[in-house]
Structure formats: structure tokens, C-alpha cells
Amino acid sequence: MASYSKIARNAAVLSCIAAMAAGCCKSAKLFVEVTGAPESEIVLMQQNVNKYDVLDTVKTDASGKFSFKVKMDKGDPDFVYLYRNGRKLSSLLLSAGDRVSVTADTTGNYTVSGSEESEKLMQVDKDYSAFTETMDSIASAINAAGDDEKAVAELSRKMTRTYMDYYRKCVRYVMENSRSLTVIPVFYQTVSDSFYVFSQDTDALHFKNVADSLTTVYPDSKYVRALRQEADSRSKRLELRVRMQTAESVGYLDVEMPDTRGQKVRISDLDAKAVLLYFWSPDDALQKMFNLDVMKKVYAEYRDKGLEIYQVAIAVDKPAWARIVSAQGLEWTNVCDGLGQNSPVVGMYNITKLPAYFLIADGALSDKVITDEASLRRALDDVL
Numbered sequence: 076m077a078s079y080s081k082i083a084r085n086a087a088v089l090s091c092i093a094a095m096a097a098g099c100c101k102s103a104k105l106f107v108e109v110t111g112a113p114e115s116e117i118v119l120m121q122q123n124v125n126k127y128d129v130l131d132t133v134k135t136d137a138s139g140k141f142s143f144k145v146k147m148d149k150g151d152p153d154f155v156y157l158y159r160n161g162r163k164l165s166s167l168l169l170s171a172g173d174r175v176s177v178t179a180d181t182t183g184n185y186t187v188s189g190s191e192e193s194e195k196l197m198q199v200d201k202d203y204s205a206f207t208e209t210m211d212s213i214a215s216a217i218n219a220a221g222d223d224e225k226a227v228a229e230l231s232r233k234m235t236r237t238y239m240d241y242y243r244k245c246v247r248y249v250m251e252n253s254r255s256l257t258v259i260p261v262f263y264q265t266v267s268d269s270f271y272v273f274s275q276d277t278d279a280l281h282f283k284n285v286a287d288s289l290t291t292v293y294p295d296s297k298y299v300r301a302l303r304q305e306a307d308s309r310s311k312r313l314e315l316r317v318r319m320q321t322a323e324s325v326g327y328l329d330v331e332m333p334d335t336r337g338q339k340v341r342i343s344d345l346d347a348k349a350v351l352l353y354f355w356s357p358d359d360a361l362q363k364m365f366n367l368d369v370m371k372k373v374y375a376e377y378r379d380k381g382l383e384i385y386q387v388a389i390a391v392d393k394p395a396w397a398r399i400v401s402a403q404g405l406e407w408t409n410v411c412d413g414l415g416q417n418s419p420v421v422g423m424y425n426i427t428k429l430p431a432y433f434l435i436a437d438g439a440l441s442d443k444v445i446t447d448e449a450s451l452r453r454a455l456d457d458v459l
Contacts, residue, residue: 101146101147101148101171102144102145102146102147102171102172103144103145103147103169103170103171103172103173103174103175103190104142104143104144104145104173104174104175105142105143105144105145105155105167105169105175105177106140106142106174106175106176106177107135107140107141107142107143107157107176107177107178107179108138108139108140108177108178108179109135109139109140109159109164109179109180109181110139110178110179110180110181111139111180111181112135112139112159112181113135113136113137113138113139114134114135114136114137115134115135115139115159116132116133116134116159117132117133117134117135117141117157117158117159117164118131118132118157118158118159119131119132119133119143119145119155119156119157119158120155120156120157120158121145121153121154121155121156122153122154122155122156122298123297124297124298124301125301127156130145130155131143145169147169147170147171151293151295151296151297151298152168152169152170152192152256152293152296153168153169154166154167154168154169154196154256154260154298155167155168155169157177157179159181160181162181162182162183163183164179164180164181164183164185165177165179165185165187165197165200166193166196166197166199166200166260167187167190167193167196168190168192168193168195168196168256168257169190169192169193170190170192173189173190173193174189175187175188175189175190175193176188176189183204185197192255192256192257195252195255195257196257196260199248199257199260199261202241202244203261203264206237206241209237210234210237210238210266213230213233213234213237214234216230217230217231217234238266238272241272242272242273245261245264245272245273246281248261249261249262249281249285250281250284253284253285253288253289254288254289254291254292256289256293256296256298256299258285258289259298259302262281262282262285262302262305276309276312276313277313278309279306279309279310279312279313280313282302282305282306282309282310283306283309283310285302285306286299286302286303286306289302290303311419311422314419327342327433327435327438327439327440328423328424329341329342329343330342330352330385330387330410330420330423332387332410332411332412332420333410333411333412334408334409334410335397335400335401335409340385340408340410342385342435345383345385345408346383347381347382347383348380348381348382348436348437348458348459349377349381349382349383349434349435349436349437349455349458349459350382350383350384350385350434350435351382351383351384351385351432351433351434351435351451351455352385352387352424352432352433352434352435353370353384353385353386353387353430353431353432353433354386354387354389354420354424354426354429354430354431354432355386355387355388355389355429355430356388356389356390356429356430357388357390357392357395357396357399358390359429362429362430363399363403365430366403366405367403369448369451370384370386370405371403371404371405373448373451373452373455374406374407377455377459380455380459381459382455382459383407383408384407384408385407385408385410386405386407386408386409386410387410387411387420388409388410388411389415389416389418389421389426389429390411390413390415391413391414391415392413393411393413396411397411432445432446432451433445434454434455434458436458437458441454441458443457443458
């Protein structure tokens with residue numbers, strides 16, 4: 076009889092082999108039955124962030140069944156969809172090693188088992204389908220009501236309540252499932268062609284929080300990277316809206332960016348009668364020469380009269396920018412966020428070309444047009 080230690084050792088070896096085998100498995104197996112579709116072509120589509128790639132086209136047998144092995148290039152889950160004659164039959168979120176059974180009909184009703192994430196995605200599909208059917212029904216009733224203003228008003232309120240109830244349900248779902256990739260399609264659901272369920276500026280916070288959570292689970296996922304980009308974009312729009320709401324009190328859109336020491340500085344921090352907001356590119360030789368030939372002279376002449384300069388570099392190479400500022404001995408405020416053309420200030424001030432100049436005088440944005448040294452001096456002479 077084998078000793079206990081030998082049995083334990085063999086069990087440990089088998090456990091390691093099983094773990095290695097599971098780790099090497101880079102595919103998911105599908106077992107599909109489509110009722111009412113014998114010997115029919117089924118198209119398998121794989122999502123590739125914002126487009127779909129055809130994985131394969133398979134044919135069901137006489138009973139509407141087929142099996143298929145989905146190769147997983149990486150360990151991260153992938154979205155896969157089954158279509159017949161252009162109609163989606165089911166949505167799946169597959170991981171390596173999954174063995175998933177799908178039963179579907181030709182109208183888009185389906186059930187799935189063998190994958191917890193796919194089961195969640197199935198419920199997401201069902202909830203969204205029910206929501207859109209309700210909204211379509213209300214819209215049809217509004218059209219049928221014609222000139223009956225009372226009926227139209229009541230139906231419009233019903234549509235608003237339906238949307239808000241579903242929106243709250245979606246918010247609750249993404250908060251409760253922030254570590255599941257099934258939240259990603261929820262974020263991109265639409266009410267109409269141009270109106271998303273998550274359409275409010277403050278939804279940027281939900282995008283950011285979920286992107287942060289998913290990054291800890293799937294740091295290399297293409298879906299998470301795309302969600303992060305969307306979260307960043309929405310955060311910039313939210314920041315812009317907040318700044319625009321407060322712009323009336325200061326007379327201009329305030330900017331806060333890190334200087335060469337990494338300390339954040341606002342335009343409003345500068346105690347000056349006039350502030351020249353100057354956008355430039357450190358990569359442009361002519362603009363660097365303008366610093367030396369014009370800006371340094373202008374600053375020396377007008378500083379004592381109440382001028383300060385807030386110079387914003389639209390660049391991605393922050394170390395190179397900081398070296399140029401130091402080498403040129405630029406004494407005024409120089410800032411850069413390292414985002415280049417993706418910086419929110421580009422949109423805030425509608426920067427279409429560089430250099431660009433804005434003069435802020437006595438706390439308000441001046442209408443002075445500045446294009447060169449001469450126009451700059453005229454503008455400063457007028458306000459100072």
C-alpha cells in the first residue's frame with residue numbers, strides 16, 4: 076500500500092499538471108442549438124473594440140446544432156456574437172477554458188450556461204431589449220395620439236419615467252459589477268441613434284470608477300483600454316462644463332496646469348492687471364525664437380506696469396519642454412500637462428493653430444486681437 080506521503084506527493088504533481096494544462100488552454104468551446112434552423116449558416120462575430128470581425132461561418136446540422144472552438148489570443152475574455160440572416164441570436168463573453176452551451180431560436184431569444192459572465196451578459200441583453208420595446212411602444216402611442224395634447228403630455232412623462240428607471244438600474248448594475256467586462260456594453264447602450272443611456276456629463280465618474288476597477292483585473296484588455304480613453308474624454312468634457320459654469324464669475328475660462336517644478340498654477344493665481352495667455356509649441360523653432368526675440372523683451376518692458384504671462388506649451392514631451400524653458404531663461408509662468416493636442420485647454424480656448432494669444436485684462440477676457448509683436452504691444456499699451 077502506498078505511503079501517505081507518496082500519495083500526497085503524487086496528488087500535488089497531478090494538481091500542478093492540471094493547473095499548467097488549464098493555463099495553457101487558450102480556447103473556449105461552444106455547443107449551440109438553434110431551434111427552427113436546421114442546416115442553416117450561423118456567423119460568429121468577435122468584437123474588436125469599436126468594430127466586429129468575422130470569426131467563422133458554420134452550418135448547423137439537421138437538428139440545428141453545431142459546436143465550435145473559439146481561440147483566445149490572450150487570457151482576457153472576449154465578446155463573441157452569433158448571427159443568422161443578419162439577426163443577432165446571442166451575446167457571449169468567453170474566457171479561456173469555458174465550455175458554453177447556447178440554446179437560441181431564430182427571433183433572438185436565447186439561454187446560455189457554462190459561463191457566469193455570459194449569463195450576466197444574457198440578462199443585460201434581456202433587460203435592454205425589454206427597455207427598448209417599452210420605449211418604442213410609448214413612442215408609437217405618442218404618434219397615434221396626434222393632437223391630443225393631454226395624452227401626449229402624459230405619454231411623454233411616462234417615457235421620461237421609463238428612461239430614468241432604466242438609467243438608475245444601469246447605474247446600479249455597473250456599480251455592483253465594476254470588475255466584470257459585462258458593464259462595457261451597458262455603458263454604450265442607446266435610447267436612440269444619437270442619445271445614449273449614459274448621456275449625462277456626470278456619468279464620467281461612473282466611466283472612470285469602472286475603468287479603474289477593471290484595470291486591476293484586466294490590465295491588458297483592449298476593451299478596458301478603450302473604456303479608459305472614453306473615461307478620460309468624458310472627464311475632460313465634465314471639467315470643461317464645470318469651468319464654463321464658473322467662467323462668468325472670473326470673466327474667462329481658468330486654466331490649472333503644472334509648471335516646470337510640477338506645481339499646479341492657475342491663471343487666477345497671478346496677481347496682475349493684465350495676463351497674456353500664450354499657447355505655443357516647443358517643437359517649433361520659430362516659436363522658440365519668438366520667446367527670445369520678442370517675449371523676453373516685452374516682459375521686461377511691461378512687467379512693472381502690471382503684466383504677467385501664462386505660457387501654455389501644447390506638447391507631449393514634458394522633459395524636453397522643461398529643458399527649453401530653462402535654457403531660454405523664461406522667467407514668467409510656464410506650464411504644460413503633457414497631453415499635446417488632447418489637452419482640455421485646446422478645446423476650452425478653441426485652439427486651431429499655434430501660436431495663439433489671449434489677453435486677460437482686469438479679470439476679463441479682452442477682445443484684443445494679437446497676431447505678432449506689433450499687435451501685442453498695441454494691446455498692452457491700451458490696457459496698461
